[in-house]
Amino acid sequence: MAQTQEETFKKMVAHCKEYGFVFPSSEIYDGLGAVYDYGQNGVELKNNIKRYWWEAMTLLHENIVGIDAAIFMHPTTWKASGHVDAFNDPLIDNRDSKKRYRADVLIEDQLGKIEDKIQKEVDKARKRFGDTFDEAMFRQTNPRVMEHQQHWNMLHERYSNAMNNNDLAELKQIILDEEIVCPISGTRNWTDVRQFNLMFSTEMGSTADGAMKIYLRPETAQGIFVNFLNVQKTGRMKIPFGIAQIGKAFRNEIVARQFVFRMREFEQMEMQFFVRPGEELKWFEHWKQFRLRWHKALGLGDEKYRFHDHEKLAHYANAATDIEFQMPFGFKEVEGIHSRTDFDLSQHAKFSGKKIEYFDPELNQSYTPYVIETSIGVDRMFLSVMCSAYKEEVLEGGDMRVVLMLPPVLAPTKVCVMPLVKKDGLPEKAREIVDMLKFDFKTSYDEKDSIGKRYRRQDAVGTPFCVTVDHDTLNDGCVTIRHRDTMEQERVKIEDLHHIIYKAVDVKNLYRKLVAADDNLA
Numbered sequence: 001m002a003q004t005q006e007e008t009f010k011k012m013v014a015h016c017k018e019y020g021f022v023f024p025s026s027e028i029y030d031g032l033g034a035v036y037d038y039g040q041n042g043v044e045l046k047n048n049i050k051r052y053w054w055e056a057m058t059l060l061h062e063n064i065v066g067i068d069a070a071i072f073m074h075p076t077t078w079k080a081s082g083h084v085d086a087f088n089d090p091l092i093d094n095r096d097s098k099k100r101y102r103a104d105v106l107i108e109d110q111l112g113k114i115e116d117k118i119q120k121e122v123d124k125a126r127k128r129f130g131d132t133f134d135e136a137m138f139r140q141t142n143p144r145v146m147e148h149q150q151h152w153n154m155l156h157e158r159y160s161n162a163m164n165n166n167d168l169a170e171l172k173q174i175i176l177d178e179e180i181v182c183p184i185s186g187t188r189n190w191t192d193v194r195q196f197n198l199m200f201s202t203e204m205g206s207t208a209d210g211a212m213k214i215y216l217r218p219e220t221a222q223g224i225f226v227n228f229l230n231v232q233k234t235g236r237m238k239i240p241f242g243i244a245q246i247g248k249a250f251r252n253e254i255v256a257r258q259f260v261f262r263m264r265e266f267e268q269m270e271m272q273f274f275v276r277p278g279e280e281l282k283w284f285e286h287w288k289q290f291r292l293r294w295h296k297a298l299g300l301g302d303e304k305y306r307f308h309d310h311e312k313l314a315h316y317a318n319a320a321t322d323i324e325f326q327m328p329f330g331f332k333e334v335e336g337i338h339s340r341t342d343f344d345l346s347q348h349a350k351f352s353g354k355k356i357e358y359f360d361p362e363l364n365q366s367y368t369p370y371v372i373e374t375s376i377g378v379d380r381m382f383l384s385v386m387c388s389a390y391k392e393e394v395l396e397g398g399d400m401r402v403v404l405m406l407p408p409v410l411a412p413t414k415v416c417v418m419p420l421v422k423k424d425g426l427p428e429k430a431r432e433i434v435d436m437l438k439f440d441f442k443t444s445y446d447e448k449d450s451i452g453k454r455y456r457r458q459d460a461v462g463t464p465f466c467v468t469v470d471h472d473t474l475n476d477g478c479v480t481i482r483h484r485d486t487m488e489q490e491r492v493k494i495e496d497l498h499h500i501i502y503k504a505v506d507v508k509n510l511y512r513k514l515v516a517a518d519d520n521l522a
Contacts, residue, residue: 005328006328006329009259009328009329011390012328012386012387012390015390015404016386019041019460020039020040020041021038021039022036022037022042023038023039024036024037025037036259036260036263036379042412044413045385045386045406045410045411045462048411048412049381049382049410050246051507052410052507052510053294053376055507055511056294056510057244057271058244060511060514061242063237063238064241064242064273065231065235065242065243065244066243066244067227067243069220069224069245070223071216071217071248072204072216073214073215073217075212075215076351076352077226077348078199078215078218078222080350080352082347089102089104089196090102090103090104091195091254092172092190092191092192092194094189095190095191097182097184097187099182099184099185100254101182101254103171107174107175107180111152111156114151114155118145118152121142121144122135125138155174155178158170159171160311168192168193169193171193172192175190176190196254197252198218198251198253199216199218199250199251200252201216202214216249218249218251219249219268220246220247220249220270221344221373223245223247224245224270225344225348226348228274228345229354229356239274239275239360240276240283241273241274242274243272243274244269244270245269245270246267246268246269246270246378247268248266248267248268249268250265251264260380261327261332261379261383263379266377266378267379268375268377269378269381270373270374271373271374272344272371272372272373273374274358274369274370274371275369276363276369277367277370280318280339280370280371280372281339283372284337284339284372287337287372288307290514290518291323291335291374292305292307293513293517293518294514295323295325297514298407298409298410299407300407301388304388305323305324305325306323307321307322307323307324308322308324308331310322314338314340316341316343317340317341318341319338319339320337320338320339321336321337322335322336322337325384327383327384328387334376334377334380335381336373336374336376337373338372339370339372339373340370340371341371342368342370342371344371345368346368349368385410386404389404389405389407390402390404391403391404391405401456402456403459403462403484404460404461404462405462405485408504408505409507411462412442412462413443413458413462414442414463414465414501415463415464415465416445416458416465416467417433417434417437417443417445417466417469418430418445418447419468419469420468420469420471422447424474426471426473426474427447430445430469431445433479433494436494436498437497437498437501440501441501441502441505444463455482458484462484464483464484465481465482465483465500465501465504466481467479467481468481468482477495478491478493478494479494479497481497
């Protein structure tokens with residue numbers, strides 16, 4: 001019987017813990033809500049994702065450099081950025097369950113349920129009509145689909161207007177009109193919607209001296225903006241240029257859910273690209289396309305990505321889109337690309353009293369640069385990779401294997417070397433091969449259990465290659481290499497191993513793809 005996506009997702013989450021990818025934080029103390037630790041395999045996968053992003057930015061672009069700004073920043077930073085006054089979520093409580101929810105998430109879930117109803121009708125019709133099925137025509141003419149679509153359109157318009165107008169009363173009214181119930185109590189006994197600031201605050205300095213209230217940064221971008229002049233002058237950077245950063249951010253999420261998708265402590269990979277005013281929309285389009293190609297180059301499935309343009313733009317933005325990925329719980333944002341105009345640098349100039357401008361020698365004038373932002377959640381990227389990679393396969397004879405079909409460039413371990421038996425000089429030969437490969441590839445060694453069980457263990461952690469040393473190896477200098485995805489095995493010379501593995505796991509292959517497709521690479 002086929003599993004639901006929800007069941008598969010739960011199994012994948014359990015797999016993450018069992019095989020050392022992700023653990024609940026402080027688990028011996030019963031954990032801490034929506035905070036996770038990355039285990040020995042998870043941290044390797046995460047580091048490989050970060051490396052792929054960092055090098056795609058800083059290696060492939062002469063005009064992009066990196067920084068690592070502090071998590072603590074002067075509190076006026078967050079006043080200037082608008083986070084102190086406007087970094088809020090609309091929250092609603094259910095009086096019976098005493099549980100708190102984000103009003104916008106409740107409504108978005110309702111929209112998702114209507115979309116599911118439409119999809120169910122489409123899937124039934126496709127099954128009924130087979131190859132002759134015209135989905136577009138069916139969506140336009142089927143009465144039930146049209147009714148659901150009309151409901152979705154009406155709800156979506158009300159929701160968009162309420163969010164754009166920050167109309168908290170209307171958000172509550174939508175929840176009541178749609179008869180949305182609390183998932184815990186099953187009742188509609190809701191409080192009014194109110195705003196809740198998401199920043200964590202703490203104090204710096206001793207209370208005797210008068211402590212200063214500071215914040216754990218809710219995003220990494222501001223560390224780039226306040227260092228704009230430092231980087232531009234010391235690096236002699238010319239517009240257009242970018243500043244990249246990877247770092248931790250913190251948000252006091254009330255609705256933290258779906259494993260590592262929404263957490264209170266998370267990691268971002270952000271690049272702020274500074275351009276001439278008037279050229280921002282050209283660069284916005286450029287970075288949209290480059291970032292989508294970066295995702296697709298991993299081979300997780302082009303159909304799993306889509307752009308979602310923002311209907312509600314921040315007051316300072318003139319364009320914004322999300323790259324969404326098809327998770328088991330629907331299309332969800334993994335990256336945002338935003339045209340932020342000159343808001344950030346202008347605000348910091350205003351609040352600091354410092355002049356933050358760029359003198360353009362070509363135009364012979366000074367101006368405040370406009371900014372295009374690309375911002376991706378490392379943890380969400382990790383989750384999208386894991387969700388795509390997790391497979392349960394029934395093999396000949398009815399056996400089942402769980403395999404992580406990770407992109408080889410991201411796999412935590414690239415190759416595992418195994419002696420067929422623990423004697424006759426095979427372990428020593430296997431160790432020689434490990435020593436030969438370990439300088440170029442993350443290599444492991446395994447001699448415990450039958451060879452079949454060892455293969456299954458490596459499949460479960462996504463290792464692309466297993467190399468088996470047998471008695472013939474000592475005579476002919478050949479080993480058996482097994483390919484994870486196909487389970488095919490071939491006999492190869494030991495000296496050829498490096499080339500075979502390198503060809504599959506070299507991240508430069510992805511960089512070449514990106515550069516070849518990018519005629520406008522700056």
